[in-house]
Structure formats: C-alpha cells, structure tokens
Amino acid sequence: MIIKKWVIFNTKLYFLLYSHASLYLCNPSDVQVGPWVYLVYVFYTFSDTAQDQLKLFKKGSFLGQYPLVQNVTVTEGGTANLTCRVEYNDNTSLQWSNPAQQTLFFGDKKALRDNRIELVRATSSELTISISDVSLSDEGRYTCSLFTMPIRTAKAYLTVLGVPAKPEIEGLTKPALEGDQITLTCSSQGSKPAADLRWFRNEKEVKGAKVVNPMGKTFTVQSFLQLQVDRNDDGVAYTCRVDHVALSQTPQQATEVLEVHYAPRVEINPLHSVPLEGQYLRLECVSKGNPSPDPVMWTKDGGDLPDIERMIVEGRDLTFTSLNKTDNGTYRCEASNHLGTSSAEYKLYVYDPNAVGQHGTDHALIGGVVAVVVFVTLCLIIVLGRYLARHKGTYLTNEAKGADDAPDADTAIINAEGNHAHAEEKKEYFI
Ligand SMILES: *[C@@H]1O[C@H](CO)[C@@H](O)[C@H](O)[C@H]1NC(C)=O
Ligand SMILES: *[C@@H]1O[C@H](CO)[C@@H](O)[C@H](O)[C@H]1NC(C)=O
Ligand SMILES: *[C@@H]1O[C@H](CO)[C@@H](O)[C@H](O)[C@H]1NC(C)=O
Numbered sequence: 001m002i003i004k005k006w007v008i009f010n011t012k013l014y015f016l017l018y019s020h021a022s023l024y025l026c027n028p029s030d031v032q033v034g035p036w037v038y039l040v041y042v043f044y045t046f047s048d049t050a051q052d053q054l055k056l057f058k059k060g061s062f063l064g065q066y067p068l069v070q071n072v073t074v075t076e077g078g079t080a081n082l083t084c085r086v087e088y089n090d091n092t093s094l095q096w097s098n099p100a101q102q103t104l105f106f107g108d109k110k111a112l113r114d115n116r117i118e119l120v121r122a123t124s125s126e127l128t129i130s131i132s133d134v135s136l137s138d139e140g141r142y143t144c145s146l147f148t149m150p151i152r153t154a155k156a157y158l159t160v161l162g163v164p165a166k167p168e169i170e171g172l173t174k175p176a177l178e179g180d181q182i183t184l185t186c187s188s189q190g191s192k193p194a195a196d197l198r199w200f201r202n203e204k205e206v207k208g209a210k211v212v213n214p215m216g217k218t219f220t221v222q223s224f225l226q227l228q229v230d231r232n233d234d235g236v237a238y239t240c241r242v243d244h245v246a247l248s249q250t251p252q253q254a255t256e257v258l259e260v261h262y263a264p265r266v267e268i269n270p271l272h273s274v275p276l277e278g279q280y281l282r283l284e285c286v287s288k289g290n291p292s293p294d295p296v297m298w299t300k301d302g303g304d305l306p307d308i309e310r311m312i313v314e315g316r317d318l319t320f321t322s323l324n325k326t327d328n329g330t331y332r333c334e335a336s337n338h339l340g341t342s343s344a345e346y347k348l349y350v351y352d353p354n355a356v357g358q359h360g361t362d363h364a365l366i367g368g369v370v371a372v373v374v375f376v377t378l379c380l381i382i383v384l385g386r387y388l389a390r391h392k393g394t395y396l397t398n399e400a401k402g403a404d405d406a407p408d409a410d411t412a413i414i415n416a417e418g419n420h421a422h423a424e425e426k427k428e429y430f431i
C-alpha cells in the first residue's frame with residue numbers, strides 16, 4: 001500500500017469518501033484528534049480480496065465504500081447464498097457476475113435467465129442472491145462489483161462438494177473355499193474432494209489399500225482388501241464405509257457377508273469318564289463343516305456296529321443302552337461333505353463294576369463316617385433330653401444352647417426341633 005496524500009478535513013469527510021471511492025484510514029495515534037478534525041490516509045490498494053479489506057477494517061477506524069464478500073462451500077444439489085456488503089454506500093449499484101463474467105443480478109434486476117438463481121436481498125448496502133440445485137459446473141470465482149469510479153470488485157469463491165455415490169463391493173466369490181485368496185474391492189464415484197474409504201471386519205477396522213482416480217472434476221476412490229479366507233471367516237460381515245465432508249449425517253456404506261465352505265473337522269466327546277459294564281454311555285460326535293456334514297457314520301473296529309439293539313445312533317451321537325465287556329474296541333465317527341472327509345476315534349474299555357476295587361473302599365469309608373456321625377448325633381440327643389427333663393424352668397435357654405453345642409448347622413436344627421419331643425418323652429420315662 002502506498003500513501004497517496006495527506007488530507008485534513010472536517011465534516012466533509014463523507015463527500016470526499018464517496019467521490020474518491022478509495023479506502024480512508026483515520027489514524028488517531030498519528031495526530032491530535034479534535035472533535036472536528038479527522039486525519040485520513042488515502043490508500044491505493046493492490047488487493048481486491050475480501051480478506052485484505054477485512055483486515056484493514058479491523059485495524060482502525062475505516063470508512064470504506066468497498067464490496068465485501070465471503071467464500072461459500074455448498075454440497076452438490078444444495079443452495080448457495082452469495083452475499084455482497086458495502087459498509088457505507090451512497091446508493092451506488094451492486095452487481096453479481098458468475099465465473100464466465102456473465103451478469104447475474106444488477107441491483108434487484110435479474111440479468112441472466114437461470115431459474116436456479118434468485119434474489120434474496122437488494123438494499124443499498126447489500127446484494128444477496130441464491131443459487132439452488134448447485135452443480136459442480138457452478139464452481140468458480142463470482143464477482144461482486146460496486147459501480148463507483150473506478151469500479152470496486154470483490155471475488156467470492158464458490159466451492160461445490162461432490163457427494164460420493166454409495167460404495168460397491170466386488171470380488172467376492174460365493175461361496176469361497178477355505179484357503180482361497182480373495183481381494184475385495186470397494187469403490188465409490190463422484191466425490192470431491194476425494195472421499196476416504198474404510199474397511200470393517202464385523203465392526204472392527206481393518207486396513208485396505210486406497211487408490212484415487214480423478215474423473216473430470218470428481219474422484220473415483222477404490223480400496224482393496226486382500227484376504228486368505230479360512231473357516232473363521234464364514235458368516236463374517238465385511239463393511240466398506242465412505243467418509244466425506246458432504247456426508248456428515250448419513251455415512252454411506254456397503255456390507256458383504258462371507259460364506260466359506262470347508263471340509264469337516266470331527267471330535268468325539270464321551271459323556272462319562274469311566275464306562276462301567278451295564279451302564280448307559282453316550283458318545284457325542286461333534287462335526288463342523290460347511291456345508292454341514294449330516295449324517296455322520298459310526299463304525300466299530302473298521303466294521304458295522306455289531307449290536308444295533310444296544311448301540312443306537314441318534315443324530316450324530318452313539319448311545320449304548322447298557323455297556324457289555326464285549327463292547328471293548330475302537331469306535332470311529334466319520335463325517336464328509338463335498339470338500340473332504342474327516343474322522344475321529346474313541347477307544348472304549350468297559351470296566352467291570354465289581355473289579356473296580358478302589359471305589360468299593362471309598363464306599364466303605366463313607367459308610368463308616370456316616371455311621372459314626374449318626375451315632376454321635378444320637379448320643380447328643382439323648383444327653384440333651386435327659387438334661388432338659390431335669391431343668392424344666394430353663395427349657396428355652398437350653399434349647400438355644402443345644403444349637404450352640406451342635407457340631408454343624410444341620411445338627412443344630414435337629415437338636416432345636418427334636419428337643420421338645422424328646423424332653424416330653426424322657427420326662428414320662430424317668431418319672
Ligand atoms: C440463504 O438466505 C435465505 C434468506 O436469508 C435463508 O433463508 C437461507 O437459509 C439461506 N441459505 C443458505 C444455504 O445459507
Ligand atoms: C439513497 O436512495 C434513497 C431512495 O432512493 C434516498 O432516500 C437516499 O437519500 C439516498 N441516499 C444517498 C446517500 O444518496
Ligand atoms: C477464497 O477461496 C480462494 C480459492 O479457493 C482462496 O484463494 C482465498 O484465499 C479464499 N478467501 C478466503 C477469505 O477464504
């Protein structure tokens with residue numbers, strides 16, 4: 001900026017302003033400011049942008065007859081308001097023109113035939129127009145002109161955001177086979193600026209490889225995800241989400257659920273730990289495969305099940321209604337689907353319940369303990385009964401004591417409930 005000249009003048013300030021159509025700065029720190037004296041710098045400005053003008057306005061006490069505009073960002077299909085303001089205007093006309101230099105509005109008069117462009121407000125200090133159904137081709141520099149001498153202009157940049165299309169996922173083979181290497185490709189067109197694509201495996205983010213291709217004014221964005229599928233991927237949902245400034249409320253996404261076929265895997269779970277002769281036994285055959293291998297095949301020592309009466313195959317399980325020593329052997333459960341066959345084996349030893357000596361000792365021991373406990377309890381009851389019969393007056397207190405003396409809670413209850421009856425019996429017996 002260059003200072004052109006100093007001017008000191010009084011209330012005629014406004015006249016001068018209008019006639020010069022320049023920017024004037026009143027700088028109080030440079031001179032004594034009296035009630036009727038103004039000091040004014042006259043500027044030539046080399047910049048027409050709104051920002052520079054704003055800066056000057058904020059710095060000091062400016063009085064300017066300048067158009068002021070702001071950049072506008074709008075989503076494709078939306079409506080943009082272009083506002084041009086003049087702080088101090090003497091009814092000089094304002095005009096908006098488009099990037100192709102065509103006049104849109106001159107004051108409140110429409111100049112270009114375009115139904116999308118409408119007048120919002122036209123006053124001496126403001127000219128606001130709106131452009132509805134904005135398309136990408138509307139983007140560019142719009143000019144607001146103030147018809148002073150010389151003409152003052154300000155340029156507002158209209159940025160149009162391209163809305164990304166709903167993403168599409170490709171490359172999925174349905175069903176995929178376990179071990180397959182597949183590449184999922186997610187693509188979304190029409191974003192501006194280029195959208196971001198993110199992958200999620202059942203809600204958990206996984207990293208893909210992004211490629212951005214410019215397509216005219218917009219971008220086609222692709223993201224690749226390489227997968228080595230296994231049985232754990234069966235039924236897993238892969239989601240591709242588009243993140244973009246134009247999609248603040250409703251994120252666009254696409255989801256594909258993987259279907260993986262795999263050969264069965266078989267396991268046998270016995271539902272008893274020590275099979276005893278005469279007992280019931282169930283062998284559970286757990287087979288997982290896709291497609292589901294059903295039914296399974298049970299064999300004994302490489303041949304058919306010998307006794308169909310006692311060995312019942314129910315669903316996938318083999319049930320022995322009553323085990324016999326002759327059932328000893330290797331049982332095999334086999335499952336297959338079109339991808340393969342799998343089997344599991346179980347070696348059955350049927351134990352003689354009488355020969356299982358250890359268990360016998362256990363029972364004898366438990367029986368002995370129970371006998372001792374019962375004997376001790378009985379003795380206690382008898383002793384207490386006699387005691388109560390002799391101390392009728394302290395009956396209630398003794399009942400409570402019985403509970404305290406008892407070795408455990410059960411005995412306490414037996415004591416508490418039984419005392420009364422025994423007390424009566426004993427009384428009769430002893431008298
Ligand atoms: C444009 O201006 C009009 C009138 O002031 C207002 O109703 C509308 O919401 C504005 N639109 C935008 C996108 O700012
Ligand atoms: C602007 O125009 C209005 C009406 O046309 C008039 O009343 C007003 O005095 C004018 N203002 C200036 C500063 O010329
Ligand atoms: C307006 O947008 C243009 C072009 O994008 C940019 O150069 C300029 O700095 C912007 N002005 C403001 C005030 O943001």
Ligand SMILES: *[C@@H]1O[C@H](CO)[C@@H](O)[C@H](O)[C@H]1NC(C)=O
Nearest residue numbers: 277278322323324325326327
């Ligand atoms: C076991 O099988 C044999 C031969 O079939 C039979 O004689 C025997 O009674 C069976 N034992 C039991 C406990 O069922």
Ligand SMILES: *[C@@H]1O[C@H](CO)[C@@H](O)[C@H](O)[C@H]1NC(C)=O
Nearest residue numbers: 325326327328348349350351
């Ligand atoms: C079955 O297996 C048990 C345990 O190994 C064994 O004691 C028993 O003699 C076997 N019975 C037959 C008939 O092989």
